[in-house]
Amino acid sequence: EPEVTQTPSHQVTQMGQEVILRCVPISNHLYFYWYRQILGQKVEFLVSFYNNEISEKSEIFDDQFSVERPDGSNFTLKIRSTKLEDSAMYFCASRDSGGAQPQHFGDGTRLSIL
Amino acid sequence: AQSVAQPEDQVNVAEGNPLTVKCTYSVSGNPYLFWYVQYPNRGLQFLLKYITGDNLVKGSYGFEAEFNKSQTSFHLKKPSALVSDSALYFCAVRAHNNAGNMLTFGGGTRLMVKP
Structure with a gap:
């Protein structure tokens, strides 16, 4: 069964550094998402992306965050200047066309900011 | 705005017994509802969804869910x-x-x- 893959599985970064989290969505999917889960807390929506542009973003997704689909397969989340509170598990998801299609999630990247 | 409440942090059942995990929601208009499962060190795995129609939906691994519009559950x-x-x-x-x-x-x- 096709899967969403995320790399790296664990990223350790110094505060203030830039970090790029990478995702390869399921190949025929057109809608892409990033979520995060701070340890012990809810899974929170960050951003949705369709047709090469952001369709919706949350309050968390401020100017420090950006997303990109640099080629036909990758979908990236960049945090420009990381803060301690950015430490979390970041999940990428994708879904097929059709409003009721479920989102399929990757196994996540654990981001640790020191 | 939309929100979801899961009132129980933990549910304990004995193997072989029926289980229920509760969920209530709030949304403007008609909802799409989903259940996901997360195993240790893994992502969220889709179990089932409700779109419209029958209130009882069946999903993976023998799970099912019951949609109740009046109770928003x-x-x-x-x-x-x-x-x-x-x-x-x-x-x-x-x-x-x-x-x-x-x-x-x-x-x-x-x-x-528990076994």
Whole structure:
């Protein structure tokens, strides 16, 4: 069964550094998402992306965050200047066309900011 | 705005017994409702969804969920629990008219099935 893959599985970064989290969505999917889960807390929506542009973003997704689909397969989340509170598990998801299609999630990247 | 509540942090059941994991939601308009399961060090795995129609929906691994519009609930059920069902379960909602299609998740319920 096709899967969403995320790399790296664990990223350790110094505060203030830039970090790029990478995702390869399921190949025929057109809608892409990033979520995060701070340890012990809810899974929170960050951003949705369709047709090469952001369709919706949350309050968390401020100017420090950006997303990109640099080629036909990758979908990236960049945090420009990381803060301690950015430490979390970041999940990428994708879904097929059709409003009721479920989102399929990757196994996540654990981001640790020191 | 949309929101989901999972009132139980943990549910304990004995293997072979029926299980219920509760979920209530709030959304403007008609909802799409989803259940996901998360095993340790893994992502969220889709279990089942409600779109419209029959209130009882069936999903993977013998799970089912019952949609109740008047109570705005979407409880997850299984007639006979397995030890391997032990995991973290998340309920999620989004409105039909949500352009960005974002999911709003509940806080999760840890299911512990004991032999």
